Amino acid sequence: MIESTEHKHFPWFTTLFSLLLLCVYVVMAILSGSIEVAPKYLEYFGAPYATQIYSGHVYGVITNNLIHINLLHLLANLVGLWLFGAFIERRIGWVKMAAFGLVSSIFGSMIQLTLTDDAGLGISSALFGFYVLILIMSFRDERFKMKYMYVFGIALFFLLIFMIVNNQLFGEEIAIEAKIGGVFWGFLMGISQRESTIRWQLLLLFGLPFSIAASTLFYAPWSSQWQCTKGIAYHKKHELNTAKKYYQAAIHIDPSNHLAQENYKLVQIDQLAILAYDAHLSGEYTTARRYYLKILSIKKNHRWALDNLKELP
Structure with a gap:
């Protein structure tokens, strides 16, 4: 449920979560002896390989979101978290913001895993979901109007295009599917809101795409x-x-x-x-x-x- 009250207090959850992401990265970087995290540490810190997830380590679609592969990856996600996450936390509170981010991240990871055989790393799916939610809610509530909102939207759109082209031309494996999953989840949450109340008929439909995505953790013969x-x-x-x-x-x-x-x-x-x-x-x-x-x-x-x-x- 999206409340119309704007919280003026400091976004403590965004702060603490940022520190958690930073600490996880720093520990992994120290163990790796480099700002580039060594692949051998990924599964130890919560990012098991696809075969491990399919064999029962399903926690990987949750904990993988806490891991970043290098400093640029971490900084990019922290910037997005403070631009969009803190903005949402001040308007709907940290509990609902955290729940939305968690579900978006899990959904994005499951979509990426079933389509690419890799659950991905980082919180980018939640960040894209945050932005889409802000965009949709801005048409209904003045408190969700963000400065430079459309500039951010254009930047995110061209970023997706760049990543798609980069993947095709240079064989890179930048996660596109997880981000699109986040966009889809942000859209669903946004259209389910009306005048600070949940449209339960639409909200109940959330279980269908999530259940379908979750089922692919156990049955994905195309993978x-x-x-x-x-x-x-x-x-x-x-x-x-x-x-x-x-x-x-x-x-x-x-x-x-x-x-x-x-x-x-x-x-x-x-x-x-x-x-x-x-x-x-x-x-x-x-x-x-x-x-x-x-x-x-x-x-x-x-x-x-x-x-x-x-x-x-």
Whole structure:
């Protein structure tokens, strides 16, 4: 619910949250020995990889928003937080501002994960949601009119265009989907408000897109990383044929999925090793040799295959 009362007090939540983001970044930068955070620390601080999220670490779509990869990334988000977050906190209070930012961030992360196999980092989805909410509410409430509001809007629009072009031309992986998710959530929240009361009929519809996005954490067959995660699960249970099918699906969706490629090779080796072992044990040495050589064609220095090949008569 958006209240019309403007809070004149200092935006303490925005301040404390900014300090939290800064502290998380500083600790990670110190451990990394650089202003660029080392990738190995991401999962330790709450940004698990896609396969980890799909395997149950769903907290990643929440905690990943606290992490920034470098100083420029952090500063850009802090500027947006103080421009839009503090503005909203003074008008709707810190509880509603924090709740809106949290939901926007989670929604944006889930959208990005299901479309790109990466949940992303930072609070940009919440910042875009904040701006859209301010823009829509400014048409209904004078207290939401912001100085240079349209200039900020044009800047954000061209920033999105720049990131899209940059991704296409230079193969960068700047998160676009999360920001669009934030815009969508800000729009939903904005149109649900009328004269300081919630239009519950529209508010109830919020659960539908959020539930659909949340369901993709558990079922996303179009995702290469989801397919790979399923393959890993069956691989651990030694259901090799099923695991192989999922790895093949993952590679078909994304031929650059190195984890799926390597695990697919491991499944092939495991299956060939079983056949080779049985043939060797039963005295079918020619057949065993053929299987050992196939294993070595997949992994050149496979110790087990090399040792057993030497034992053949």
